[in-house]
Amino acid sequence: MQQIVITLVGSDRPGLVDRVSRLILTHQGNWLASSLSKMAGQFAGIIQVRINDEHIQPLADALNDIKELQCIVQRSDDSEQPAHSMTLSITVTGNDKPGIVQEVASAVHKGGGNILKMVSECESAPNWGGELFKATLQVGITQAGQRDGIRQHIENIANDLMVDISGN
Numbered sequence: 001m002q003q004i005v006i007t008l009v010g011s012d013r014p015g016l017v018d019r020v021s022r023l024i025l026t027h028q029g030n031w032l033a034s035s036l037s038k039m040a041g042q043f044a045g046i047i048q049v050r051i052n053d054e055h056i057q058p059l060a061d062a063l064n065d066i067k068e069l070q071c072i073v074q075r076s077d078d079s080e081q082p083a084h085s086m087t088l089s090i091t092v093t094g095n096d097k098p099g100i101v102q103e104v105a106s107a108v109h110k111g112g113g114n115i116l117k118m119v120s121e122c123e124s125a126p127n128w129g130g131e132l133f134k135a136t137l138q139v140g141i142t143q144a145g146q147r148d149g150i151r152q153h154i155e156n157i158a159n160d161l162m163v164d165i166s167g168n
Contacts, residue, residue, distance in 0.1 A: 002050070002051060002076075003032070003048060003075075004048075004073055004074060005047070005076055006020075006049060006073050007044075007045070007047075007072045008047070008070070008071050009044045009069065009070050010042065010069035011041065011068055012042060016068065016069065019066060020045075020063065023059060024049055026062075027051065027055045027062065028052060029049040029050065029059060030049065031048075033047070034046065034047040043069075048076070083142065084141060084142060085143075086140070086142075087116065087138055087139065087140055087141075088113070088138070088139045088147060088150070089136070089166045089167050090108075090138075090150070090164070091134070091135070091136050091137075092104055092137070092161055092162070093132065093161070095130060096122045096130065096133035097158075101120060106153075107150065107154040107156070108137065108154070110149075111150030111154075112149060113139040113141050113146060113150050115138075116140050117137065118135060118136070118138075119135065119136050121133075122134075147165060151163055151165055
């Protein structure tokens with residue numbers, strides 16, 4: 001058995017997840033994990049599947065036959081993953097500005113962290129005079145001391161950022 005990662009993007013339509021999940025099942029795959037979302041009228045997703053080698057290409061071909069979606073099927077190689085002994089949950093909140101995601105990503109990188117998952121959004125904040133940026137990150141680290149370094153790098157981005165870090 002091989003693990004694959006499928007990425008999908010295309011115009012959102014009712015029934016897309018049903019169609020993709022049916023194809024995975026038809027090709028004897030086991031849907032292990034996923035993150036699916038609709039943004040600005042587009043459907044995007046990433047799916048982890050366990051499947052026998054001989055079914056990977058037929059599944060990829062079937063997925064590529066879905067005209068509404070662009071699909072990429074990639075074999076997973078867990079041996080390439082860096083080892084993280086700890087995972088931090090980080091929430092960053094503050095005034096939105098162009099480049100804030102890049103600045104947060106750079107701060108995590110400079111602090112020695114690896115972003116494992118990130119969800120961000122902007123919402124109206126009339127009391128703050130504009131848009132409020134909020135990001136929640138799962139960050140892998142190898143040493144406990146990296147936690148403080150990551151916090152310091154993020155807090156140095158702007159005075160108005162609130163940073164909450166939990167985890168080992």
